[in-house]
Amino acid sequence: MVPHLITALNGPINELEQRILESMPAIERWFRLEWMEHTPPFYSSVDVRNAGFKLAPVDTNLFPGGWNNLTDEMLPLAVQAAMAAIEKICPEAKNLLLIPEKHTRNSFYLSNVQRLTQIFNQAGLNVRLGTLDETITKPTTLTLPDGGTLTLEPLLRTPRRLGLKDFDPCTILLNNDLSGGIPKILENLHEQYLLPPLHAGWAVRRKSNHFQSYEEVAKKFAKLLGMDPWLINPMYSQCGQVNFADGTGVDCVQSNAEALLAKVRRKYKEYGINEKPFVVVKADAGTYGMGIMTVRDPKDLEDLNRRTRNKMSVIKEGQEVSEVIIQEGVPTYERMNDAVAEPVVYMLDRYVVGGFYRVHAERGIDENLNAPGAAFVPLAFAEASHMPRPGEKPGASAPNRFYMYGVIGRLAMLAASYELEATDPDAEIYE
Template identity: 70%
Template sequence: MVPHLITALTGPINELEQRILDATPVIERWFRLEWMEHTPPLYCSVDIRNAGFKLSPVDTNLYPDGWHNLSPDMLPLAVQAGQAAIEKICPEARNLLIVPENGKPSSFYLASLARLQEIFRMAGLNVRFGSIDPAVKRAVSYALPDGEKITFEPAQRTRYRVGLKHFDPCTILLNNDLSAGAPGILEDLHEQYLLPPLQAGWSVRRKSRHFQCYEEVAKRFGKLIGVDPWLINPLFASCGEIDIHEPSGGECLRSNVDALLTKIRRKYKEYGINEKPFVVVKADQGTRGMGIMTVRDAKELAQLGSKPTRGKALPEVPHGEVIIQEGVLTNERIHDAVAEPVVYMIDRYVVGGFYRVHADRGEDESLNAPGARFVPLAFANNTQLPKPGVKAGASAPNRFYMYGVIGRLALVAASYELEATDPELEALA
């Protein structure tokens, strides 16, 4: 299924697409060499924004849900990627334990887990769900719309391994972002693979570190195919942890916002872009698109830390550590609603994706909000392979290939990021 796109690509993005298509053999070889040196996360999803003049990732999720939103046609590709991943990690594996999020699961999350279970079961593994939620004391079953059910069982620790009663897995797949910190039950495991590793959890992980790694990847890739890295890289700045009620905290935020906006204006002028630049201030850790503030002028932050006047609310700044990221418009439309592509990967392979579509949001707003709907993308099937001879901007499959390249660049950055925070590698350094 190919979504009906009412947008045509013009300007710099057309040139970028053409460069990527022309350089496909060079690009694919570059990725192969990267994966000889670095280990990709077992799975990953990447939110991408296409502004028409630049195309870049804005978020990389190492604990992706939403698997049920992928096209069923892509399932064989996901199964094949899952098999390749397991063969590398533990060729003799029989059992896989998936650790879900804590708390009561929504119907959407259960549907995602069911698809994830299906993928790895078809890849040749016995798959069960082991919850680390202290509230789960015994097995709990949840009904699915198709009449099937999902059962969460309390994960059990036996000496240096984690499993379930009469179920000893070779690999543990985390689908829990560990925002509250790494629980003891998952630490110091013996001859068991924990994927993603504990340092991928949000108690350790920072978006600023990821985008620092991505910036390095974008520079190398830009040099490889001869394009300005800015076309695929969102500029960013970080204040660390700030308190807007302290003068130093507010000043740090304002000065970084102003400096970043100045850099973006220069690039807009260079490319003749008439849009007004903006930045997004958001938490440096955490997911789900919560606590996001859009800023077009540092003056908008002048009142931060003061008391609100009657009838006038002050902008809400995310708590704790924040990242200030270049705002990227979305120039994609599906049936007049703004849309952004999300690319899904298992191991080093793109296995599908979807457009996140939101009729009530603007081109400069986050679409990861209640009311969003999802339209599957056909990244790879017999009739939707890239067409190098087709004029740039005229082929949706060519555009999807371009999205897959950007998604994989973020995947490479994630591998760098995990290496940089690996406690074992840090101990050897």
């Protein structure tokens, strides 16, 4: 189950929506059984693209920002989910140490930190903020757009524990995706819960691992519903050793793009989809919408202009791109006042707690919307007259539509759970 939201549009009738709604109890039970075997990520957000003929996650964020974009109405759901999460991890906990990103001048990001603080505070934890920014050597108060304040404090490391002055937390929650590498101060913390784990950070994580796990999840789920997994799964391939600046390895990207486009074309033919396929090339460890390129024709990769080469070479915190993922492009046919939109689903523990539309007026249906100029339209709770009704015509009910988005979001979250298990450096292997 999922909060029932007013989606921005009522799209075309969709067989998938009908199938998902009809199978609601079976789907919920399936997730319940999966969560008996797997641990959900502490929190996550998933970008979903709805092509009408296909609905798929295109990005799963394990250090979600943007909590401030959720409506206030969703706060109780988030707090309730946070209570459930904490109860499992550290029920005696008094204190939570939250480690945010370093870019503290971004007031949107600070509002996100404020909202996270509020959620965990209301779930019954004293929340304080520790920063990885070593230039901050004493408590530093920042003012927020709404007049509130946040205080960043320098981290205090002892041989076995991490905290702040007079603050010893049970759980350390990272809202910093570690794109710049794993800081020494976070290593070897075996007495405290460090969440998400270090290998969930972009210093270690790879999109290709995630989508490999997602493929596995999508196949299981598709079997449950008796459908083609492609309807919810974006195909992909990958290349290592790519250097867009000097052209090394671009031939690999090109041939993979070509092969993938051919596969997509066959699928489009199978389903009678009258569209021009495209693929999206992304840094395998990239985030923040950086290092992303839409490719409609592999030939375009031959002579990239300087700007594109630069864009594809360096991502967040100056990290160089060398591994890339080539992913089937899923156009988004959601629109809000003519601007292209994609739903983003927010989860805490195994619960969907909210979502919003990322809307971009200057981008096309086949482009990444996570870019400067994007706006966020919160999805409000359903009106009384919009109670989800399994009997309702597919596509006609906004809450039903959002239920479907929540299912896809949770499939991606489950994939992240598989992914983190598979990539856990401390995992014990049982043969």
